[in-house]
Amino acid sequence: MLSVKMSATGFSSTCFNRSCSWKVEKLSKSKKQHEGKPFVKCSMRSSDRTSQSTVRIGVLGASGYTGAEVLRLLANHPQFEVTLMTAVRKAGEPIASVFPHLATQNLPDLIAIEDANFSDVDAVFCCLPHGTTQEIIKGLPMHLKIVDLSADFRLRDISEYEEWYGKPHKAPDLQKEAVYGLTEISREEIKNARLVANPGCYPTSIQLPLVPLIKANLIEAKNIIIDAKSGVSGAGRSPKENLLYTEVAEGINSYGVTRHRHVPETEQGLSDAARSRVTISFTPHLIPMSRGMQSTIYVEMAPGASIEDLHQRLGQFYKDEEFVILLENGVIPRTHSVRGSNYCLINVFPDRIPGRAIIISVIDNLVKGASGQALQNLNAMMGFPENTGLQYQPLFP
Ligand SMILES: NC(=O)C1=CN([C@@H]2O[C@H](COP(=O)(O)OP(=O)(O)OC[C@H]3O[C@@H](n4cnc5c(N)ncnc54)[C@H](OP(=O)(O)O)[C@@H]3O)[C@@H](O)[C@H]2O)C=CC1
Numbered sequence: 001m002l003s004v005k006m007s008a009t010g011f012s013s014t015c016f017n018r019s020c021s022w023k024v025e026k027l028s029k030s031k032k033q034h035e036g037k038p039f040v041k042c043s044m045r046s047s048d049r050t051s052q053s054t055v056r057i058g059v060l061g062a063s064g065y066t067g068a069e070v071l072r073l074l075a076n077h078p079q080f081e082v083t084l085m086t087a088v089r090k091a092g093e094p095i096a097s098v099f100p101h102l103a104t105q106n107l108p109d110l111i112a113i114e115d116a117n118f119s120d121v122d123a124v125f126c127c128l129p130h131g132t133t134q135e136i137i138k139g140l141p142m143h144l145k146i147v148d149l150s151a152d153f154r155l156r157d158i159s160e161y162e163e164w165y166g167k168p169h170k171a172p173d174l175q176k177e178a179v180y181g182l183t184e185i186s187r188e189e190i191k192n193a194r195l196v197a198n199p200g201c202y203p204t205s206i207q208l209p210l211v212p213l214i215k216a217n218l219i220e221a222k223n224i225i226i227d228a229k230s231g232v233s234g235a236g237r238s239p240k241e242n243l244l245y246t247e248v249a250e251g252i253n254s255y256g257v258t259r260h261r262h263v264p265e266t267e268q269g270l271s272d273a274a275r276s277r278v279t280i281s282f283t284p285h286l287i288p289m290s291r292g293m294q295s296t297i298y299v300e301m302a303p304g305a306s307i308e309d310l311h312q313r314l315g316q317f318y319k320d321e322e323f324v325i326l327l328e329n330g331v332i333p334r335t336h337s338v339r340g341s342n343y344c345l346i347n348v349f350p351d352r353i354p355g356r357a358i359i360i361s362v363i364d365n366l367v368k369g370a371s372g373q374a375l376q377n378l379n380a381m382m383g384f385p386e387n388t389g390l391q392y393q394p395l396f397p
């Protein structure tokens with residue numbers, strides 16, 4: 001791995017990871033393949049090789065959960081090298097004292113953002129709390145490519161942002177250039193973007209199955225009900241009373257009932273797909289697991305549409321996508337099957353009420369729901385194969 005990273009041009013004939021590929025061919029998606037076997041096989045094409053030099057990466061908020069995931073994924077990236085990492089409470093500390101699991105990586109110490117020199121950086125991941133990114137990136141040099149993992153640039157309509165986040169938007173000019181980064185849906189815009197607003201974890205798990213169905217008019221744009229569950233890492237690493245072990249273990253906690261801020265973000269994406277206003281009922285739940293997310297989505301099928309139509313449409317839409325996998329009829333997506341990976345698994349089931357369907361979608365909130373999708377986006381923005389550094393197979397059990 002190290003020899004690959006050190007040579008900016010000499011890695012192209014090296015398969016540095018057992019499952020690495022420049023061109024990924026999907027295997028047929030039988031039930032068996034989703035029970036612990038790889039989803040992909042390696043077949044590198046010489047035309048996909050690149051000889052671009054090392055890209056210097058800054059991770060702002062590197063002492064948080066999504067920052068740590070970016071660092072873990074980048075350990076497998078042959079051309080992105082982390083040269084800057086910032087923190088607040090943990091500023092001044094080496095990564096080994098904050099995240100011992102990253103101790104073997106050759107990383108710089110965490111520093112305060114005020115001490116950062118951005119002229120030596122090519123691209124940044126902003127893994128910062130909501131509201132702080134707007135202020136911070138206003139002052140950054142224009143040459144930087146930015147992927148923002150917070151919600152600061154996700155809502156196109158500034159007044160909607162202010163309504164749901166309860167504070168004035170601090171960078172309305174930058175909002176105009178931000179591209180919403182749901183990779184499989186907006187790939188072409190993302191490739192040309194300087195600033196990408198990485199989607200929230202719940203909106204990712206909901207939009208990936210619903211956008212293709214809405215675009216094909218296979219489901220009604222009304223009466224969409226979403227019951228979603230998240231692991232506790234979704235709430236970040238900063239200590240909070242409601243995240244204590246005693247509050248989370250052995251129970252389930254609904255929150256944000258009727259007013260979670262992922263409602264406007266999800267409705268924005270679904271309305272774009274429908275070219276008309278779509279509304280949703282959405283209730284998230286915190287459940288006692290460290291990572292993982294499931295959205296169970298109840299929809300009304302369009303007149304004349306069948307479950308087979310929905311299944312076929314999703315299969316067709318995602319047939320060339322590496323990270324979005326439609327399971328075979330009847331197979332239930334499980335969070336266990338995506339843990340630690342960038343996959344989103346989807347399936348569609350007939351409701352016992354005629355005309356209705358139940359869709360289940362699972363992701364790892366920290367990977368496809370945050371840092372994995374962020375890396376997929378930066379790869380696209382920098383012209384690298386989207387799967388570079390993302391070829392982690394799910395950790396099961
Ligand atoms: N966790 C998840 O599953 C997902 C999170 N997101 C979003 O990604 C962003 C990061 O989330 P996450 O990693 O979970 O959060 P964490 O709370 O785990 O980490 C936050 C990071 O930001 C730093 N920080 C805190 N306050 C400030 C500030 N005022 N200025 C600059 N840096 C600051 C912290 O430093 P220090 O630790 O030193 O105080 C830490 O490095 C958030 O906007 C979150 O909503 C998006 C999708 C999923």
Ligand SMILES: CC(=O)N[C@@H](CCC(=O)OP(=O)(O)O)C(=O)O
Nearest residue numbers: 149150151200201202230234235
């Ligand atoms: C469990 C938990 O608290 N989850 C977070 C969502 C985290 C996320 O994906 O999204 P943002 O980037 O929009 O914060 C929440 O519900 O606010």
